[in-house]
Amino acid sequence: MTREIRIALTGNPNVGKTTLFNALTGSRQHVGNWPGVTVEKKTGKVSRNGCEFEVVDLPGTYSLTAYSADEVIARDFILDEKPDVVVQVVDATNLERNLYLTTQLAELRTPLVIALNMADMAEAQGNPIDYRKLSGFLEIPIVRTVGTRGEGLQDLLDAAVKEAKTSPHHEHTIGYGNEAEEMIAKLTDPLSADRTLSGKYPLRWLAVKLLEGDENVLAKVRGGAASARVQSILSSINSDEYEATMADKRYEAIAAILPQVHRTNTRGTTFSDMVDRVVTNRYLGIPIFLALMWGAFELTFTVATPFMTVIDTLTVWLAEFAVASIEPAWLGSLIGDGIISGVGAVLIFLPNILILFLILALLEDSGYLARAAFIMDRPLYALGLPGKAFIPMLIGFGCNVPAIMATRSIESEKDRLISILVNPFMSCSARLPVYVLFAGAFFGAHAGGVMFFLYVLGIAVAIASAKLFRSTILPGEVSPFVMEMPPYRLPTAMTSLMHMWSRGSMYLRKAGTIILLGAMLVWALASFPYGVEYGSAESFAGMLGHLVEPLVAPLGFDWKVAVALIFGFLAKEVVVGSLGVLYGAGEESLTDALFADPSLSAATALALMVFVLLYMPCVAALGVIKKETGSWKWTGFAVAYGIVVAWVLAFVVGHLAPFFIGGA
Amino acid sequence: MMEGTCPLALLAAGTEAKVTDVRAGRGMQARLLGMGFCPDARVTVQCADRGSIIVSVGDARYALSRGIAMKIFVGIAKGSA
Ligand SMILES: Nc1nc2c(ncn2[C@@H]2O[C@H](COP(=O)(O)OP(=O)(O)OP(=O)(O)O)[C@@H](O)[C@H]2O)c(=O)[nH]1
Ligand SMILES: [Mg+2]
Numbered sequence: 001m002t003r004e005i006r007i008a009l010t011g012n013p014n015v016g017k018t019t020l021f022n023a024l025t026g027s028r029q030h031v032g033n034w035p036g037v038t039v040e041k042k043t044g045k046v047s048r049n050g051c052e053f054e055v056v057d058l059p060g061t062y063s064l065t066a067y068s069a070d071e072v073i074a075r076d077f078i079l080d081e082k083p084d085v086v087v088q089v090v091d092a093t094n095l096e097r098n099l100y101l102t103t104q105l106a107e108l109r110t111p112l113v114i115a116l117n118m119a120d121m122a123e124a125q126g127n128p129i130d131y132r133k134l135s136g137f138l139e140i141p142i143v144r145t146v147g148t149r150g151e152g153l154q155d156l157l158d159a160a161v162k163e164a165k166t167s168p169h170h171e172h173t174i175g176y177g178n179e180a181e182e183m184i185a186k187l188t189d190p191l192s193a194d195r196t197l198s199g200k201y202p203l204r205w206l207a208v209k210l211l212e213g214d215e216n217v218l219a220k221v222r223g224g225a226a227s228a229r230v231q232s233i234l235s236s237i238n239s240d241e242y243e244a245t246m247a248d249k250r251y252e253a254i255a256a257i258l259p260q261v262h263r264t265n266t267r268g269t270t271f272s273d274m275v276d277r278v279v280t281n282r283y284l285g286i287p288i289f290l291a292l293m294w295g296a297f298e299l300t301f302t303v304a305t306p307f308m309t310v311i312d313t314l315t316v317w318l319a320e321f322a323v324a325s326i327e328p329a330w331l332g333s334l335i336g337d338g339i340i341s342g343v344g345a346v347l348i349f350l351p352n353i354l355i356l357f358l359i360l361a362l363l364e365d366s367g368y369l370a371r372a373a374f375i376m377d378r379p380l381y382a383l384g385l386p387g388k389a390f391i392p393m394l395i396g397f398g399c400n401v402p403a404i405m406a407t408r409s410i411e412s413e414k415d416r417l418i419s420i421l422v423n424p425f426m427s428c429s430a431r432l433p434v435y436v437l438f439a440g441a442f443f444g445a446h447a448g449g450v451m452f453f454l455y456v457l458g459i460a461v462a463i464a465s466a467k468l469f470r471s472t473i474l475p476g477e478v479s480p481f482v483m484e485m486p487p488y489r490l491p492t493a494m495t496s497l498m499h500m501w502s503r504g505s506m507y508l509r510k511a512g513t514i515i516l517l518g519a520m521l522v523w524a525l526a527s528f529p530y531g532v533e534y535g536s537a538e539s540f541a542g543m544l545g546h547l548v549e550p551l552v553a554p555l556g557f558d559w560k561v562a563v564a565l566i567f568g569f570l571a572k573e574v575v576v577g578s579l580g581v582l583y584g585a586g587e588e589s590l591t592d593a594l595f596a597d598p599s600l601s602a603a604t605a606l607a608l609m610v611f612v613l614l615y616m617p618c619v620a621a622l623g624v625i626k627k628e629t630g631s632w633k634w635t636g637f638a639v640a641y642g643i644v645v646a647w648v649l650a651f652v653v654g655h656l657a658p659f660f661i662g663g664a
Numbered sequence: 665m666m667e668g669t670c671p672l673a674l675l676a677a678g679t680e681a682k683v684t685d686v687r688a689g690r691g692m693q694a695r696l697l698g699m700g701f702c703p704d705a706r707v708t709v710q711c712a713d714r715g716s717i718i719v720s721v722g723d724a725r726y727a728l729s730r731g732i733a734m735k736i737f738v739g740i741a742k743g744s745a
Contacts, residue, residue, distance in 0.1 A: 100700070377729065381729070480731045481732070
């Protein structure tokens with residue numbers, strides 16, 4: 001038995017690191033055709049031929065000089081955790097730029113293997129790479145891989161094992177020209193006096209990084225044995241200039257090799273360019289985006305309806321059956337009124353959720369998501385955010401938790417904080433059941449339009465809040481927008497359905513845990529103290545509801561809604577689950593029960609939907625806000641601000657709606 | 665031959681040019697160099713009718729805000745196709 005080998009996957013953004021990670025370890029980490037999908041390190045295990053591997057997937061980065069929070073994670077792991085082997089995943093269709101990072105990794109003299117990924121694409125473009133020859137030039141093992149089809153995995157692991165046992169690594173480094181080399185020599189001398197640093201990193205690498213003005217390395221040197229002499233040398237130079245000339249030398253070295261291993265002329269106008277001319281057009285861009293969104297919500301509603309009817313009928317029947325036939329009566333009530341009605345009320349929406357996730361998967365896998373950010377850059381910039389901030393907003397349509405994490409790729413701290421604070425206004429999938437239920441009950445044929453209105457309202461409130469924060473509590477320059485536009489890819493049915501399912505199954509798991517818990521809790525509150533009529537004003541639920549009712553009464557909500565809103569804090573689906581429990585299992589479905597309730601009108605329903613859209617991040621979202629901002633103050637602010645905005649807008653909408661929908 | 669330099673932001677769509685200098689400040693500079701915006705790199709403006717532009721460097725396409733595109737200087741190659 002050999003010991004475990006730790007492999008770190010690194011490389012430029014969107015080159016297929018996570019795809020390879022998933023193929024290697026059997027994980028289901030998120031993959032998408034846009035740069036910045038992975039924002040934290042993920043670990044997985046695999047064992048092959050008696051060898052144990054720990055594989056670490058890292059965020060993508062263009063260079064070892066980190067800029068945004070996700071790049072810092074990637075760099076620190078490579079520098080400080082010293083994995084046994086670094087596997088640089090390289091996009092074979094974009095060799096030149098990818099090899100730039102390789103030159104930096106080689107200088108670090110870390111054990112290095114290149115996974116020449118997307119080899120299928122390069123070959124399909126009629127430009128295969130002579131990777132054996134390239135490997136010879138670079139003195140780095142290269143393995144051909146196709147992440148999406150799992151090709152080359154065994155070879156990759158074999159190469160990693162071999163590399164881990166080889167030393168020393170990469171004698172060959174880039175020469176930077178007389179002037180720079182002189183400086184490097186000058187810096188190496190004092191650096192060798194710093195034992196801790198020179199024991200950890202190659203001297204040449206340290207000198208090169210210092211010459212480039214890398215803040216991180218400078219901080220490592222500061223306070224050490226070399227500090228004074230290094231700083232006096234550096235004070236006389238212009239590191240910006242060195243940074244550019246050294247980059248130039250690296251690209252020159254790459255350019256000297258590439259024509260010998262493949263055809264290097266660029267491809268001219270591609271299919272993606274032609275699509276971009278239409279979808280990013282000055283006049284068509286935003287209308288196309290809105291039309292796509294509107295179509296998406298129509299589909300979410302219409303396609304799912306027949307499936308919903310089936311699940312609905314089934315739950316009503318099951319709940320009735322449970323109440324009628326299970327002895328003792330309290331148990332029947334718990335199972336029928338509590339569990340089946342509560343969880344069932346939420347499960348009905350599984351078809352909607354699946355379709356929404358499918359649409360989001362298509363959005364991410366096709367490459368359109370990056371274009372949406374580009375299109376929205378101008379309007380967002382005017383309001384105080386970079387276009388990149390639009391991506392976490394759209395991810396928020398699925399769930400705010402990964403969306404808030406996705407803000408890590410936003411460079412400026414303030415921009416990032418603003419993006420985090422406004423993200424909960426993006427309507428996540430957990431709110432969808434509330435809309436489908438109420439829009440379906442009160443707006444019939446116009447349900448799709450009502451949902452579209454809510455999603456747009458969410459975006460509008462998020463953007464207006466960003467503007468407000470920018471001009472009051474978080475003033476500053478908008479960080480510049482720089483983002484790669486990946487080529488469009490036709491999403492395969494398989495990957496998109498997998499995406500849909502991996503998130504859909506999370507919804508099911510949620511239904512079986514937190515939603516079930518919420519439903520049982522509400523049932524218990526509605527049933528006790530012992531002897532009260534189920535769900536009456538005298539029950540605990542009734543008391544709690546009546547306590548809060550005055551606060552929401554101006555919005556037209558009664559105590560049942562108040563209870564549902566309180567428990568919706570656990571997870572937004574619980575709003576629906578609680579209503580399912582409180583309205584009990586009658587012979588009618590929840591939709592009909594709500595419609596028949598005289599205290600609810602179309603206007604109140606609309607106000608309620610607006611309130612649920614905006615009122616408060618759920619527990620999970622709050623947790624991640626705390627984690628990413630590192631501050632209870634901002635977390636508390638997010639809650640308070642949300643409640644106030646929700647209350648005001650629900651009040652306005654509730655009172656204006658009757659004028660538009662012809663009385664209630 | 666070069667005809668003098670100007671910021672990338674000022675080029676019209678379809679123009680091909682060669683990068684002469686990048687001055688984007690700490691952090692961003694390294695990012696741009698890593699993306700391929702390095703002296704002598706050939707770039708083509710793909711789309712320039714919005715607040716930000718799309719530029720190709722080799723086979724990669726990048727969206728850049730005008731602020732950043734003002735910090736990348738290019739020379740226009742005469743008779744470029
Ligand atoms: N044709 C082809 N597509 C691939 C291959 N590997 C990955 N892809 C696709 O490339 C895109 C990016 O894949 P990811 O695995 O998310 O890339 P990543 O490097 O983890 O990206 P970041 O986390 O954003 O840095 C996805 O659309 C994948 O389906 C491959 O070998 N061939
Ligand atoms: Mg990834």
